[in-house]
Amino acid sequence: MTTSVAAELIRTGHLVRSLRLAPLVVGAVAVAATLLLHHGGPPSGIVPVRLVGLILALGGGFVLDDAAAPTLQASPYPLARRLGLRIGCAAAVVVPLWTLVLVRLLPPGAGRVSLALGLTVELLAATAVVWAAAAWGRRRGLDEPGVATAPVLLGLVFLGGVHPTARLLVGPGPQWFAAHLRWAAVLVCAAALLALAMRDPAARRRPIWR
Numbered sequence: 001m002t003t004s005v006a007a008e009l010i011r012t013g014h015l016v017r018s019l020r021l022a023p024l025v026v027g028a029v030a031v032a033a034t035l036l037l038h039h040g041g042p043p044s045g046i047v048p049v050r051l052v053g054l055i056l057a058l059g060g061g062f063v064l065d066d067a068a069a070p071t072l073q074a075s076p077y078p079l080a081r082r083l084g085l086r087i088g089c090a091a092a093v094v095v096p097l098w099t100l101v102l103v104r105l106l107p108p109g110a111g112r113v114s115l116a117l118g119l120t121v122e123l124l125a126a127t128a129v130v131w132a133a134a135a136w137g138r139r140r141g142l143d144e145p146g147v148a149t150a151p152v153l154l155g156l157v158f159l160g161g162v163h164p165t166a167r168l169l170v171g172p173g174p175q176w177f178a179a180h181l182r183w184a185a186v187l188v189c190a191a192a193l194l195a196l197a198m199r200d201p202a203a204r205r206r207p208i209w210r
Helices: 003-012 014-018 022-037 047-064 079-105 112-139 146-162 176-197
Strands: none
Touching: 022 047, 022 079, 047 079, 047 112, 047 146, 079 112, 112 146, 112 176
């Protein structure tokens, strides 16, 4: 899919109409409600920020739903570009919302940048997990795998909260850096799985030798 084709899909609104926008709208409403609840008050800490991030990540998992997927399997445009365009549209919604939440809700101070970076790594890892799950669902024949991504992410969050030695959900303190190294590892693994799932099913591996 060339840049001109992608631009034409966006300009005419065909791409937007094909996306499941309701989950992302719920994320936007959650951001607005969170900001209103904390308007004029003291900084609220990381718990509301994490909850908003979870909602945004879950909503982003639905952008790969495509009821027309069986028809588009014969498309001359690579699967990676088709899915990548959908992911880019979701990112265009999530990034400004997330930036607004970080600016308005994180407490000021020397640790603000560390908190913002750590929470952003968490969001990136969570969205990569749901996109990887959705992309593999598409690869296995599910036209609308968004619903199946929620248990995957919630299961990861649950395990990350209760695991005694490799916890992912920690507050600011001595365990913050180690926990976010684990989040970074989750991000790398999920991104690799997503890249594999976005390979065109018709593509064949080149032989190592001839």
